Amino acid sequence: MTIDQVYFYLDNNPGELVEVLRLFAREGIDMRAYSVAENNEYGVFRMIVRDPGAALEALRRGGIDAAKNRVLGIVVPDEPGGTVRAFEALSQAGINVRYSYAFAMARLGKAFIILRVNDNAKAAEILAAAGVQLVGNSDIF
Amino acid sequence: MPTERYFQPEIETASRDCLHAVQSGRLVKMVQNCYGNVPFYRQKFDELGLAPGDIRSIDDLQKLPFTNKQDLRDTYPYGLFAVPKERLARIQATSGTTGRQTIVGYTPGDVQRWSEGSARALAAAGCTKDDYVHISYGYGLFTGGLGLHYGAELLGATVIPMSSGNTKRQVQILQDLGSNFLCCTPSYATLIGETLAEMGVDPKGLPLRGGVFGAEPWTDAMRSEIERLLDIKAYDIYGTAEVAGPGVSYECGAREGLHICEDYFYPEIVDPDTLLPLPDGEYGELVFTCIGKEALPLLRYRTRDITALVREQCSCGRTLVRMRKPKGRSDDMLIIRGVNVFPSQVEHVIVEQGFTPNYLIEVERKGNMDTMTVLVERMITDLPGEVESAAKRLQGAMLSTLGISVEVKLVGSKHLPRSEGKAVRVVDKRVL
Numbered sequence: 001m002t003i004d005q006v007y008f009y010l011d012n013n014p015g016e017l018v019e020v021l022r023l024f025a026r027e028g029i030d031m032r033a034y035s036v037a038e039n040n041e042y043g044v045f046r047m048i049v050r051d052p053g054a055a056l057e058a059l060r061r062g063g064i065d066a067a068k069n070r071v072l073g074i075v076v077p078d079e080p081g082g083t084v085r086a087f088e089a090l091s092q093a094g095i096n097v098r099y100s101y102a103f104a105m106a107r108l109g110k111a112f113i114i115l116r117v118n119d120n121a122k123a124a125e126i127l128a129a130a131g132v133q134l135v136g137n138s139d140i141f
Numbered sequence: 142m143p144t145e146r147y148f149q150p151e152i153e154t155a156s157r158d159c160l161h162a163v164q165s166g167r168l169v170k171m172v173q174n175c176y177g178n179v180p181f182y183r184q185k186f187d188e189l190g191l192a193p194g195d196i197r198s199i200d201d202l203q204k205l206p207f208t209n210k211q212d213l214r215d216t217y218p219y220g221l222f223a224v225p226k227e228r229l230a231r232i233q234a235t236s237g238t239t240g241r242q243t244i245v246g247y248t249p250g251d252v253q254r255w256s257e258g259s260a261r262a263l264a265a266a267g268c269t270k271d272d273y274v275h276i277s278y279g280y281g282l283f284t285g286g287l288g289l290h291y292g293a294e295l296l297g298a299t300v301i302p303m304s305s306g307n308t309k310r311q312v313q314i315l316q317d318l319g320s321n322f323l324c325c326t327p328s329y330a331t332l333i334g335e336t337l338a339e340m341g342v343d344p345k346g347l348p349l350r351g352g353v354f355g356a357e358p359w360t361d362a363m364r365s366e367i368e369r370l371l372d373i374k375a376y377d378i379y380g381t382a383e384v385a386g387p388g389v390s391y392e393c394g395a396r397e398g399l400h401i402c403e404d405y406f407y408p409e410i411v412d413p414d415t416l417l418p419l420p421d422g423e424y425g426e427l428v429f430t431c432i433g434k435e436a437l438p439l440l441r442y443r444t445r446d447i448t449a450l451v452r453e454q455c456s457c458g459r460t461l462v463r464m465r466k467p468k469g470r471s472d473d474m475l476i477i478r479g480v481n482v483f484p485s486q487v488e489h490v491i492v493e494q495g496f497t498p499n500y501l502i503e504v505e506r507k508g509n510m511d512t513m514t515v516l517v518e519r520m521i522t523d524l525p526g527e528v529e530s531a532a533k534r535l536q537g538a539m540l541s542t543l544g545i546s547v548e549v550k551l552v553g554s555k556h557l558p559r560s561e562g563k564a565v566r567v568v569d570k571r572v573l
Contacts (some may be wrong), residue, residue, distance in 0.1 A: 007521070007523040008521070009519065009521070009553060039529075042525075042553070044525050046523055060339045061339070063555050064553075065518075065553060065554050066521065067523075069523055098524060099524075116523065116524075
């Protein structure tokens with residue numbers, strides 16, 4: 001099970017992000033999670049949205065080069081030590097996490113984590129074997 | 142592999158002896174026309190002590206004087222025309238790529254022969270009378286639009302005369318009317334392909350089968366990109382307005398060089414500095430003598446395009462001599478810190494390294510030092526570290542291919558101009 005992630009670049013100037021967020025508002029793009037990473041002249045915006053296809057189209061119509069890929073989504077208990085089991089399992093299998101971002105759903109007592117690895121299938125297998133719950137796009141909306 | 146199609150097999154596959162006879166006959170007639178009707182040429186002949194009767198066959202070609210772009214400018218607009226106005230059927234102009242436009246003219250026979258070249262090109266690309274030919278070259282004084290238009294009509298195909306611009310509408314028409322062949326500049330073909338993707342149109346679902354692209358130099362790497370974006374086979378077509386227009390030479394199914402319509406446009410390759418002929422296979426300046434033209438019969442016209450001739454028999458069965466894809470124009474060539482650089486070489490490296498062939502070369506002089514910056518559209522990946530390392534790789538590949546160090550800047554696509562006609566690839570800010 002994987003999650004579709006949409007990503008694009010933004011120039012590192014004041015106002016660039018606002019313009020994109022206005023576009024999202026206009027086009028009704030519903031985000032569940034996002035992360036912005038800075039990289040000198042530009043930033044990488046990565047996000048999990050309800051309808052990745054529509055988001056891609058909206059971004060391209062807005063003149064922004066966007067693409068999507070598949071990442072892993074896991075749900076862990078929202079408590080100290082809740083996250084470590086998943087990462088331990090991956091590390092023991094020699095799987096490198098390229099980046100990760102997360103948010104907690106306090107009311108449900110759970111945390112939702114996005115993981116970018118090189119081999120989704122292998123990582124998913126290891127996580128499942130370690131008893132970590134994997135989720136798809138529809139599970140979080 | 143479908144069987145090779147010819148529009149005029151009797152000439153396209155004629156014996157070399159037959160071609161020699163045709164060429165010789167036309168050259169003799171053309172020289173009389175030049176001497177009798179163009180004072181510019183009469184004066185040149187007289188200066189050289191050359192009489193029209195001295196030219197008895199195509200083998201005497203090298204006795205003739207050269208013509209260059211400046212001669213057309215000096216005699217602007219009609220000075221080199223050999224026929225009176227009442228015999229003219231059409232005026233066109235050069236695209237003005239390298240400065241002020243010059244004017245060219247055609248008799249009805251010239252239009253017919255030019256159209257034959259363009260029809261041969263379409264047929265060689267697999268186009269038939271049953272196809273819809275979508276023409277997105279600009280119409281007007283530029284020869285691209287009308288050149289392919291007349292060629293497609295002569296072939297018996299159905300023309301969709303779109304002209305360039307309004308790219309979304311182009312895609313709409315490709316879909317709605319079921320165009321089978323696309324004709325435009327290669328850079329515009331790329332833009333149409335990208336627009337297809339943006340609009341969510343799957344090229345595999347379109348009846349589009351092939352494309353005939355020209356009017357600017359392009360690389361095999363760009364061909365692959367166009368073929369991927371549009372899901373077609375892409376063919377090169379060459380021409381310059383001074384000689385006729387698109388259809389002077391064209392690719393066949395083998396796509397190993399462009400067959401020259403040498404029954405109308407006789408080619409030579411010369412050293413651009415000494416003007417001495419170069420042996421087959423060597424790169425030099427392409428020169429044409431318009432043995433099939435009445436209105437503007439240019440003798441040994443220097444195109445400034447850099448290419449080589451190939452005389453070996455082609456697997457397609459045509460006997461017409463081939464020219465390699467032009468590397469560029471001698472006046473496109475940049476001299477950076479004493480090293481010759483063609484934009485087409487830069488493009489080749491860019492695509493080879495996995496970037497899209499949308500780029501801009503900026504040349505500046507800082508102090509006494511030329512600097513060349515290549516702006517390339519950055520790839521979209523969720524791992525920006527990969528972009529940085531790809532940029533470093535690209536910089537390394539530029540150094541090893543071009544022999545000079547180049548600054549590579551990866552930018553968003555909106556920072557690079559998109560072209561509907563001939564792409565602007567070089568901005569030279571040096572004040573020399």
